[in-house]
Amino acid sequence: MKNIYTVGQVNRYIRGMFRQDILLQGILVRGEVSNVKYHTSGHIYFSLKDQAGTLSCILFAGNRKGLTFPMKNGDNVVCSGSVDVYEKGGSYQLYVREIRLEGAGLLYQKFMELKKDLEEMGMFDRRYKQPVPKYAMKIGVVTAPTGAAIRDIQNISYRRNPYVQIYLYPALVQGEGAAASIVRGIRTLDEFGVDVMIVGRGGGSIEDLWAFNEEAVARAVFECRTPVISAV
Template identity: 65%
Template sequence: MKEQSYTVSQVNRYLAQLFSEDFSLRSLTVSGEISNLKYHPSGHIYFTLKDAASQLSAVLFAGERAGLTFTLENGRRVLVSGRIGVYQRGGSYQLYAMRIRPDGIGELYLRFEELKRELSEMGMFDPLYKKPIPRYAQRIGIVTAKSGAAVRDIIQIAKRRNPYVELWLFPALVQGEHAAESIAEGIETLDRMGLDVLIVGRGGGSIEDLWAFNERVVAEAVFNADTPVISAVGHETDTTICDFAADLRAPTPSAAAELAVFDLRALLQELTERRERLDSEMLTRIFDQRQRLGYLRQRLSRENPSAVLRQERQRLDHIGERLRGQLSTALERSRQRLLRYPAFSEWMARRLERSRNALSLRAERLEAVSPLRKLSAGYAYLQDAEGRRVDSVDSVAAGELLRISLRDGDIRSRVESVEKMTKGGGA
């Protein structure tokens, strides 16, 4: 009897039919870690799901990528929903993915990033809206669990730094169902009390433990509060939405207490040092002003108008005495010179007599040539109508008016005729 045989294609088709008829394999969700990730130019995504003991090939066709809300990466844990089928050409079975979502923490992280991006676009994290933390807060509100390391650390540090500060606690739920609403209620309640600053937070934990501080209701309560808010959630490496919305982020609740409560002893020490510096500066200034005052007094005494006037009077007296002495000396010297010339008066008299004789001689000479003397002897002085002297018949014409000046007066006459003397002496 001939043994029956099947082709490879027949076997693969048979297996594919078996897989398709198995209800459990038609719709299931597989969890695993992504490896061998490949984005194909066709738009398909090929990858392998693996765990500690095994692996499974998977593919997400381009038509199913619309529901993918995050980027696939090697090493990322995911939940893949789809069906198991046979790839007949390759003779292998694989997971045909219909939906892929982060597994566990990855899903929370995705929600965190989505809300962070949304609130950031709304401007809730903008530094423009951050309020300054008061340096000397007296009344501090705390929103946290009523029992736990966070509130104990805050109270302990507050007492150590400033035992006179007032602490107001709102015992909120910080984990589990309704925790976000409880935290938001605490922020709103303490904000209405008009406190100086609020501390909102809790101790460390997993991302699930801290998730209440990643809810929108808490971020909105922090952002809308009129009181400055310090966020102190978890450890230094933990970051929540509340941290971004707050006016200041503290790495731990203890650090938040250090930031909110001023150190009274340090303040008193600073005040003491400032007072000492102020006293020293004041003493230095007083000494300098006293020195300057003494200098101004001396200068005022030197430049006082009365003192200056007295000095000027003394100077004038000295000048007057010096001038009187010089004048007296000059007169005495002149008198002595005159005494050395006893015939000076006689010499002056003779000099005056000689001057008088010379003057008389010059007067007689002037008298001899005086026109008045010639007129007294019968001579006359002729002038034409314009007052010009007439000294020749050539300058006179018949009918012209002449003025004749004699010794005792003037005669006005008109020329009847002009006769010029000939060289022989006749007319």
């Protein structure tokens, strides 16, 4: 009869195999930073990704001297460290000792280029900013109908003014077709006539939020006659 092993024994065995691999104990990994989280403990949790996949990473507080810049989502970096198994979770990750910046990630670079182009066109000029009314009775919202964003907007709005009217345009906020859906929502509510419009969604990585960075969305906001509040 074959031996039966506990989960802990299996994870411990796999961890031992990882630690015997010389390559994994001193490795350099290049990728784009995503889902970075600065924990109150001082640890930094993030992912490295490329077109082929994603690798979970952690930089412990004791190794923070190995990070010489304010790392953010979209950064292209090279991390040095070791790949090891987290036994309790049964997962592997890159334990980072040092991070070297290699320039902006592709999405972040695209964002900065678009921002520069729109700025040169004058679209961020303060003279085009419309004042937000102090008392708004009709609020238009462009967001997902089931996300946390609409619940937060409704709860806060009704708490401050129980008589306010909220008109939701249920838009796609992520993935293919999201930017076009957001643009339709802005134009529809602008034509409908509201006092102010909120365009947004809950948090996420730069990939999750990318639809709101599309030029078509920026132009729709610029052309909108209704004051628009970004809540992304």
